[in-house]
Amino acid sequence: MSSTASSAALSVAELRTRFRQGKEALLTRFKEARPSATSARLLLHGLARHVDATLVQLWQGSGLPAGAALLAVGGYGRGELYPYSDVDVLVLLPEPETDAVREAVSAFITACWDIGLEIGSSVRTVDDCVREAQADVTVQTSLLESRLLTGPRRLYQAFAKATSEALDAAAFLRAKTLEMRQRHVKYEDTPYSLEPNCKESPGGLRDLQVVIWVARAAGLGRTWSELAAKGLLSAFEVKQLQRHEGTLRLIRCRLHVIAGRREDRLVFDLQTSVAESFGYQSTKGARASEQLMHRYYWAAKAVTQLNQILMLGIDERVSSSEQAPMRPINARFLDRGGMLEVARDDLYTDNPHAILETFLIYQQTTGIKGLSARTLRALYNARSVMDSRFRKDPLNRELFMDILRQPEGQTHAFRLMNQTSVLGRYLWVFRRIVGRMQHDLFHVYTVDQHILMVLRNVRRFFIPEHAHEYPFCAQLASQWDKPWLLYIAALFHDVAKGRGGDHSELGATEVRRFCRDHGLEPDETELVEFLVRHHLTMSTVAQKEDLHDPEVIQRFARRMGDARHLTGLYLLTVADIRGTSPKVWNAWKGKLLEDLFRYTLRALGGAPHSADAEIEARKQEAMQILALHAALPGTEQPLWKTLDISYFARHDAAEIAWHARSLWRHLDTQVPLVSARPSPIGEGLQVLVFSPDRADLFARICGYFDGAGFSIQDAKVHTTRSGYALDTFQVVNPNAEDQSPGAYRDMIKLVETQASAALASDGPLPPPSRGRVSRRVRSFPVKPRVALRPDEKAQRWLLSVSASDRSGLLYAIARVLAAHHINLQLAKVSTLGERVEDTFLVSGAELQQPRLQLQMESELLDVLADVR
Template sequence: MVSPQPSPGSAEAPAAVPLDIAALRTQYREAKQALLAQFMAARPVPQQAQRLIREMTRLADATLTRLWSGCGLPADAALAAVGGYGRGELLPYSDIDVLVLLPDGASPETDAALKDALERFITACWDTGLEIGSSVRTVADCVAEARADVTVQTALLESRWLCGERPLVAAFQQATTAVVDPRAFYRAKLLEMQQRHTKYEDTPYALEPNCKESPGGLRDLQVLRWVAGAAGLGRSWAEMAAHGLLTPFEVRQLQRHEGTLTLIRARLHAVARRREDRLVFDLQTAVAESFGYRHTKAQRASEVLMHRYYWAAKAVTQLNQILMLNIEEHLAGDCVTPLRQINARFFDRAGMLEVAHDDLYRENPHAILETFLVFEQTPGIEGLSARTLRALYNARDLMDAAFRHDPINRELFLDILRQPQGITHAFRLMNQTSVLGRYLWVFRRIVGRMQHDLFHVYTVDQHILMVLRNVRRFFIPEHAHEYTFCSQLAANWGEPWPLYVAALFHDVAKGRGGDHSELGAREVRRFARDHALDREDTALVEFLVRHHLTMSTVAQKEDLSDPDVIRAFADKVGDERHLTALYLLTVADIRGTSPKVWNAWKGKLLEDLYRLTLRALGGARPNQDAELDARKQEARQTLALHSALPGTEEPLWKTLDISYFARHEAADIAWHARMLWRHVDRPETVVRVRPSPIGDGLQVLVYSPDRPDLFVRICGWFDSAGYSIQDAKIHTSRSGWALDTFQVVHPHCEDRDQSCYRDLITLAEHQLAVALASEAPLPEPGRGRVSRRVKSFPVTPRVSLRPDERGQRWLLSVSTSDRSGLLYALARVLARHGVNLQLAKISTLGERVEDTFLVNGPALQHTRTQLQIESELLDAAAPR
């Protein structure tokens, strides 16, 4: 018989070593169980987890090598470990990812012997108890996959030779590393991380966190190693420190917290006896007891464990942000980021607040709180720079009792609360940087504290910040569609900051035992005394904290048709001001517990209780808020001045909701009504243009049946006609008509040249209407012109896409250098993916734009499409 010839490009398979699969399975299982038993019996310290991981990796290596040699694979093939296994981090029940490398030209599709050998090997792995994830490729295949998919690219970057042809693995490593573009890789990993954080609620404090994938988990540390390695800045903390990315103190902190998270994850695997990375309620107590924690009267064992986890995750979140910004600056290379001085202590570095020098806080501790006040007060500031974050991280020891009792710091804290904007972001930053808990020592006690119920899905500190956010949104017109009745009440309220104080303190005494409402009332009274609040505000915030659960209890558990129930509740609240404040805080509190807790029925009960109680107190029914009613009345007066008949506004106004009136001035409301009153029930598109009532340029009104590409066609016409869009207010009526208003300027008309304006108005009204009637394909966006300053000091484009609290609409934020045609380029991306635009807020800050859109559409429900949209928006926003 003639022996079969080897296929081209392959080598003769070495003689197979006989395998006893049953014996190998027994050996592997017993060795693994021995390692786990030794680990669980040892003192629970990070060093033991690292030892377990090393030994598990060695055991898998040895078993795979034995199986490879016994299955007759070609001599010129090789086996490599990839992914987490490739970097030598094999936990007890993690997948074992391997890559079978074949020489160029070899293929199991054409080589039956090779196919049989591969099937024997993979089957033997599973029969032995190795849960492998396998792929079979040539080096060329790997390069192609790495180019096409950044996830594959990442896994292949972490590879180790296991057995077989070592030079083939070396060639593979060299080829896949050469594929990586450090900047593109950084951007892709950053988008992936942001999306992953959104998936896990953008907080490290979820009650059942994933210790690998959640914000502050081990994946965030792996991302740092990936992007630093791709940038040539080292793959270990020590190597990164050698390149200047980390200080020795930060290296110690990273090693400490990584060790804690790894230890918890390893114990979780061992307790669950399966691959489980979520610290679910069912396993928290068992994992805690494996650490030696025990229940006490003060707290449960699981609370001790979770508190340890949350503090580690919080530190990782802080350090991840610092390092990612540092790496981004390194990748920018010689591109100098412009600095704009804000005051003697702070600069604006491309939208990031930066300290004037590294020792600022040690020289002037008052600047710690001033950081967040400047953050609120400076338009265009989006966050804190790596330098500022690092300085705050290293200044935590300065925030002691003397710092908290300093009158200047107390006044600064109140100033932060009293700002008209930026409250939510400032307090989240204060918590993330540990400043909030160190200034409000009572708040520090509830950072990372769990709430053992199915009502709250956040830790106490995160719940409090969610409630603060919700209260704040009542006072922001752009969010009127979320809280319609609350927004009406808030418009008549006055200064909102006492409500913010109540939100901060309403749950601050949880976990102490006793009535947290009463204990919290004492704490907020002490805060009011220390910060010199007046008697009326002190009484209000103390009342709100003490009774923050009362209204929901009455609404959901008592008979609202009983006059005695209403009367008793009215006696408790006392007056309309206390009732309104309590209603706002109650709605914010319920909505801040869980996305699933609030529903229309609860909302109706609370609103019914509010209205019934208001009637019992003798107040007027709040059918419309006074400010918006005054705005409508002013619009009617303006219409009368233009000789409009009474009732001219009614046909249009009946189709509009509160958010329209909240976002438009009375003069604009009157102009819209005057232009559109006879077109409400007609099918044609209406375009009206007038000289801008504020500043130079034109104001353009478009009234048209809404459709997905309407906004982009409007922007496209403006771009082709040479207009620059300065502002856009997008609104969709109840009847499905778009009512959009644009502020535009044209380079040919300056200094309010009325004759030029007349010509432009005539052209715009005709040509824009024709363009909107067209069904022709959208033209390609122009290259756009950028200023010399932007060319010299480009702003790194940033895109953020996040769901609103209902998960039905998405908030899209884009920050980049300004240029003509930018808005059209962005809108074109949205139109291409069928994303509908509902609101748009265009803001130009010198050479930088900060645009915010409220969008929805089926494409946003898919993770892969979201990433694609974000990536395309970044490309569209990049300077050309």
Template sequence: MDATPEIILATRVRDQLKADKQAVFADFNAHGHVGHLLTRLRRAVDAALVEAWRGLGLPDDSALVAVGGYGRGELFPFSDVDVLLLLPSEPGEDTTSRLEKFIGLCWDLGLEIGSAVRTVDDCIRESRQDVTIQTSLLEARLLTGNRKLFAELQTRYQADLDPRAFFQAKLLEMRQRHAKYQDTPYSLEPNSKESPGGLRDLQVILWMTKAAGLGDSWKELFERGLLSEREAQELARNERLLKTIRARLHLVAGRRQDVLVFDLQTALAEAFGYRQNNNKRASEQLMRRYYWAAKAVTQLNIVLLLNIEAMLFPSESKVTRVINERFVERQGMLEITSDDLYEREPHAILETFLVYERTPGVKGLSPRTLRGLYNARTVMDASWRNDPVNRRLFLAIVQEPQGITHALRLMNQTSVLGRYLINFRRIVGQMQHDLFHVYTVDQHILMVVRNMRRFAIVEHTHEFPFCSQLMATFDRPWVLWVAALFHDIAKGRGGDHSKLGTADARRFCKQHGIEREDADLIAWLVEHHLTMSHVAQKQDLTDADVIHAFARVVGTERYMTALYLLTVADIRGTSPKVWNAWKGKLLEDLYRITLRVLGGARVDPHSLWAQRRDDTIAQLRLKAFDPELGKPLWSQLDVAFFLRHDARDIAWLTRHLYNKVDSPVPVVKARLSPAGEGLQVAVYIKDQPDVFARICGYFERKSFSIQEAKIHTTRHGYALDTFQVTDPGISSDASGNYRDIIALVEHELAERLQQQGALAEPTQGRLSRQSRSFPIKPRVDLRPDERGQYYLLSLSANDRTGLLYAISRVLAKHRTSVHTARINTLGERVEDVFLVDGSRLASDNKLQLQLEQDLLAALAI
């Protein structure tokens, strides 16, 4: 059967386009000129579309128009090809059929086509209603067809375009986009196109200036006075890098891929010629270069936006007030009074941020100020850093009661912070491959400072009331801001960053004349900023020795409060996924217990037991429950049980178990967790070696995440275990869906525990992308506690579905009973700690070795 003309056309055009693309890609791989790549690729697609349009005999009175980025004349390897099929009137049946064939042929050619069929009237009407369509038409380019029709579109479009309204719409759109990406260019997996500091930010500027008739290239913006020559060159250079990154990312991925995901960062870096060295991975070297480019784009983008706004709205850019001889306020922006201020008076650089903090109503820096700071970078040298006046100014900035977070962010954004604190400059744009930090080191530090400041702001007291209460009475809180600024400043240097950062902090305090008492606290906080989270999440808080040892490290109430506030702020500043209410409860419990010890109290198990019993009785009476009914259950519980559970938990368990002390069937009870998230689940069952594994297996199959497990065996051989579990589907909203989940858990888990038989094989859960890119070597550490009664089992590995069940299954296999379990998930990494029965382990070294080997095997699967 002979091929149809359409098939012949499609084959010819497709083969030619494929050959053209291969030639373009080969040239790019050989020479790396991204401008040639984008232009030649666009020309190849132009030729294919024109030949297809003409080959199908589309009407002479219609036109094929390139729009969007393709209309701009640039095409990335796997980007969409956006076209407008412009018609003089509504199409008839024959024209519609031909247009459908054309669009189908485009897909056959392998093009990611985005098409719209409109008349001129349609285009104008749609552009008025949708700024995205209005933007795509701004860069319309005729490919083939009726020139007169295309000219009519351009004339009517320009007449209908309101540059001011367009500016406002694009500005709002950009703010929404930035918010989607957490308002930072420093995400560990940034979008090279859409993230702040990405290519879209540059395109938005040129759209705005083109709509306003101010130019559509950096050279033209320089000629119109919107940019200095140096700024235009910087933008062009950084734009070239971002385009090269995006183009190579497409080619490495073999598809449209704009997010620099961990999976592709190494291959992308190697495509740029980076190789791993002793200090940094290839991906880290490339990503730091990306972050510095994105930072420069963000900085210059602000300058341009403010300059464009001043030109479009000239009546709104008058001086509002004079602050002093060096600074004025111009419509809410702090502005220098002369362009060469910073060269003449270098002290004014830091004074800028102090004035910013102290001037109510100022919400940012003007284009003139930002430009002055950008061009004063050579002034900020070693002598400038060591100037006593500048040291007093910097200390005054961090000691101001208002505006510290915004000031430090502005200082980092304008590179002033990194040039004043030279060690801070080293961590700007530095990635963290621990799989729970989602920001670069510098952004994490500023997030921690922000979190600390929010504890001191009335409007944020509802977020962490207890932290706000402590901050309200903390003397000289600026000490905490300094500690936060230094706590991770030594990341990536090799060695213990806490120790190295302590040395940096002490040097800073000495140079800035900070009194000994405050300097000691700052240095101590930097050295011990991980201590409290380690104790709270990995050690037994009911162990008096643990509490007393921690109290000895802390020493005083002021140190305790400072460390608690820094710890909460630090964990919250790592990732939205890492903080949860249960971790908050652990930290608060440790704070309160330690504070009592620092006040002179002794952790006496018997007095604590008596207090806990009395508090439980009070809780039961509040529920109109006779405490006498609980005595049969309590007689089977030892002191350790009362120490490990608070009065509310014991009262809850008593009300549900008082008449089931010798229950022949499992009893499961659940409720919304008092900690504020997820469920608290209690299991009461005749003890058996694999009961912990069976419970973990159930939770794993239901996709629950176990935060903590408290395992207890009664005097008459029953397991009384409580679990804190979380699930995204559980909430305490009015819909009541959590009640159904609670009922389901109670029924299903009790039924499952009655079933006998071998434990099911664990699910072979897949590692996440991040875990595959940055694997953690599994670690197992098994050692006896000081008394030798129990063994402390610490495990570290990449997280995956079914991991906890796999661990519990190994413990069940070796008949090793779990006393407590602290499940600590840090992003994509788990750091779990179990207290296990040591009676068999202490007398059998071979068993210890086999248990460790089997656990390592389970972690490595």
């Protein structure tokens, strides 16, 4: 190696050491400093200056022509650099690239990577930059934030002038607005995602950057202060923007440092560590991560509001829509091209009643599609007006009830009220749950977003255009005379979450106070309070109790009291479950709830329940179905003679007929018979298993479904008088995108053949599969719970289990039951997101022996807790 090459290599090695030491010193200083916006700003600017100096040194030894310049672009061009973000640079050439220049640039980029700089680079002339920017708005945005690091200033000025002249402010604004909307949809269109991206999610840093980009393109300023000087911001709004931007910067910096890599998502795995780096500590009332996320959500919400105000304001300046003709709506409001505008800026401070009137006008006025920037700003600056006196004002209470009672527009009005902080200011109890996380593995929204989702779901029951979504709910809603009572119940059903007590009882107290203050009639107040207090009752009964037991239905009917209370609770329950997570609702849960509703409605009708008459009617209907399928008369009798009343009570006529058709030739079979069909409920398969009974049969069935990738949603387990197991399963493949009956037809023969072979095996039960658990389960594990109690007749036992879901869990439970010779008579399998709540009706000699019972419960807890 020559001495020159050795010197160059040593120079790069020295630069690498200096760069790493300098960066480590900056990170150490940041980690040791008190978490503040100032510490984040110092880190961002310090890292940028440190990289500036390193790049300039490398550039000086690169051999690039003297006429070339090095520019910082993108986020680095702003003079800010996050600990693990890319360093974007532009090599600006005075003339088209030659082979010699190409080799020098390549050597320069290689040297950058060698010393630890993650470079993103481009090499262009000024003409290239203009051409690329006109073709790609992303390039245009990157070049908009550029600064000269080294090289001829004259070349940089020519570049800045050419790219600026080529910029069409209106086209750029339109492109960035569409790009922002697309990004918001990608990130769930809410600042309240449970694992938000603090850079890209709605309310994240990117929303602030977009404002500056479009403002710069329009020549309206480069900083918040410059935008204020142009009349786009008030002094108060500048302070708010700086404060919330500082919070988001600090969180992102801490997130990078904790992760040790570029990580902009506040994922569950990192939330606690980031929170603790802020000094948050878990308390009885809130985890450390919850306190951090609450702070993040408040900042993101404010950024969302201010972004909307500024983007509308800039759009008005660029498009000159400030001069658009305005149509007066009344003395206080105008229609400016479809946007609702206040007649004067101080309207709300002079007339606080106009605040709630805004949303009533928004609902009532045809053609209004949103609030103007002027109105949004007036609302943002009027928050201090919405105090205790405002909340107690009789006219405001009347206006709020008018909003609820309007024939349409509640969903959009209440979302807008929440976005503008009016809802939380008026309903102070609602303010406490804005941005509150729910660590229960099946709610994917914060409490306030879940409540508004439930309100939306209830509202859709009353909209004819959405009747096809839930036809039965739409039918019931069409007969309901006061929809606004259900809207109030939806608003309050979870409003007491996070207080440490029973949120249903606390919520009932809150809604009773609301009803009293807002002048509802006593019977209306009682109904709404009932709905809030019992909003979990119907789903619990439907998913955990035997709906074919007349005593269960009678007990539930007594609690309902009448058909109106039952109908209201059914509608609220469906809306509530649908509003938790897309994963929680399925057709099987819908069927259980509808069955409970219909059985209870019949019981409330006053007709005495006659099990014999009902079963006889069910048999007659089953025989009619058999006749339609050309079955010989009496086909069903050999099977029916072996079945007791509980079988007919737990199956509908169609299932009874299907069983008879499938089994009439196989009643003496000595090998397991499996028959499958597309499920009548519209999702998955219904699978019939008929086999000589054995202690481990249920475990083997679960083992097959587990290995084949199916999830059991329901199991009806029976033993005939002749000693055969007759079990029916509702199963789905959770990984299948298409859950329609047609998608399952192709796998019916495969399931029948494979399941029969698996059940015929005499070998030892295989171990359960070990599927990976989700990050949410690892971060928020459910404490395993086992409850075993005798039923009311003291003949059988109810076994309830609760745990984090995982592949193979039901099979693992079944293996324990088989090992203890427990007879299974009914299984209620309920998956709530990533938590399971299963109930089994069981019997067995060991349950009568306390020691053996405790041993079984201990083993069940072991398998429930085995989350790896």
